[in-house]
Amino acid sequence: MTPVSSEDVTFFADKLLSSDEKLDQVIRKDFGERDSNGDGLLTLKELRQFYKNQGAKPERLKLLEVGFGKIDKDHTGEVNFQEYRSTVLHMLSESNALLSIMENMFHKTSPNITDLNP
Numbered sequence: 001m002t003p004v005s006s007e008d009v010t011f012f013a014d015k016l017l018s019s020d021e022k023l024d025q026v027i028r029k030d031f032g033e034r035d036s037n038g039d040g041l042l043t044l045k046e047l048r049q050f051y052k053n054q055g056a057k058p059e060r061l062k063l064l065e066v067g068f069g070k071i072d073k074d075h076t077g078e079v080n081f082q083e084y085r086s087t088v089l090h091m092l093s094e095s096n097a098l099l100s101i102m103e104n105m106f107h108k109t110s111p112n113i114t115d116l117n118p
């Protein structure tokens with residue numbers, strides 16, 4: 001075993017930083033897509049419209065209303081980028097959501113889903 005050099009540590013620190021920056025870019029892009037009037041704030045109306053356009057079912061839109069109150073931590077009725085980002089990061093830390101985000105990023109469908117239908 002060779003000891004870990006400081007170059008190695010710097011290398012991995014760079015990797016971590018760049019993946020964090022990429023994640024930030026993805027979150028920022030998502031945020032921008034939902035912010036239809038471009039004022040840097042998401043309202044429940046904007047989110048509802050966004051998911052409606054995505055073909056979300058009415059019961060999912062209901063869930064959104066409940067979820068919105070949790071994202072809007074300071075209860076201003078609007079979600080700013082910090083609130084949105086911390087929610088996304090929290091969700092990522094709690095689940096395998098990162099995987100599905102990566103799949104969405106590269107527009108890949110999970111092979112497991114199609115494998116279910118022989």
Ligand SMILES: [Ca+2]
Nearest residue numbers: 035037039041
């Ligand atoms: Ca807005």
Ligand SMILES: [Ca+2]
Nearest residue numbers: 072076078079
């Ligand atoms: Ca807020």
